[in-house]
Amino acid sequence: MKKRSFDYLFHIAEQIQQHSALQADKIAFIPRLMAGTSLPVRKQEDNEFIRRNGRRTLSMIASREIGLPYGAMPRLALCTITTLCKQSQSRTIFLGSSARAFLGQMDKRCSGGSNGSLTHARDQLKRLLSCTIQITEESDQHWRMDSLRLSQSATLLWQPCAPQRWQAQLTLSEEFYQHIQQFAIPVDLRVLHACAHYPLAMDLYGWLTYRYFSLRRPTLIEWRELMLQFGNHYQRESHFKAHFHHALERVALFYPQAFFLLQPNGLLLLPSQTHIPPRDLNRFLKHGA
Secondary structure (H helix, E strand, O other), X not given: OOOOOHHHHHHHHHHHHHOOOOOOOOEEEEOHXXXXXXXXXXXXXXXXXXXXXXXXXXXXXXXXOOOOOOOHHHHHHHHHHHHHHHHHOOOEEEOOOOHHHHHHHOOOOOOOOOOOHHHHHHHHHHHHHHOEEEEEEEOOOOEEEEEEEOEEEEEEEEOOOOHHHEEEEEEEOHHHHHHHHHHOEEEEHHHHHHOOOOHHHHHHHHHHHHHOOOOOOOEEEXXXXXXXXXXXXXXXXXXXXXXXXXXXXXXXXXXXXXXXXXXXXXXXXXXXXXXXXHHHHHHHHHHHO
């Protein structure tokens, strides 16, 4: 089955309903900064990217020679790095025994050449690990800024898809390591893989399960706020709404426990379960990590 086909999506949805992420050994983690705001969807001409979520602003700054990360690959790589960090409880992360193994963790086949998955993954990892992330929070009486880099050092040596020519490890910055240990969001890896051709759906899934962790009463998120957070590359609000609806339908297929209502003026979130139940998360952290 092709991964973009409806048959494939329904097949994954059935698997998720039949077997929990704990049972399927598919519990993974994303950093909170990825759940609260989102990375670029498309290649950026500028070397600075800004997303806003209420009073919080995320800025990504990159070298012009390397550029900013974009698309599904850095999202999947962030999930892989965060999960490996949670499992190892170490700042030093080894990215699998081979390029094939690393790409396999992201449900990607290993292919060489200038347009192959290996070249694309290496390029996106360079972009991701080289950029600086700045998070600011501001109110009438308060202003706070945190700046962090994901990696303190990194080595990427991976020519063919073979273990004997593979060396890929990175040492996370202390700030990012602490961010992961304290604020990582548990997700079902199968959902991210199924949505890998639709980054907006990946972002919505992480955001919803993050919001439902603390949501206690119905909350309306207006369209202008949603567009600032998820859709600042859309020229018209009507275009954003259409893509947002489509992505939301896809997430709902995999996450039926998420209750919400689409309103003329925004999205009404209703108190719901996180996608990874707290009991399953506790069992995983006790025995699986």
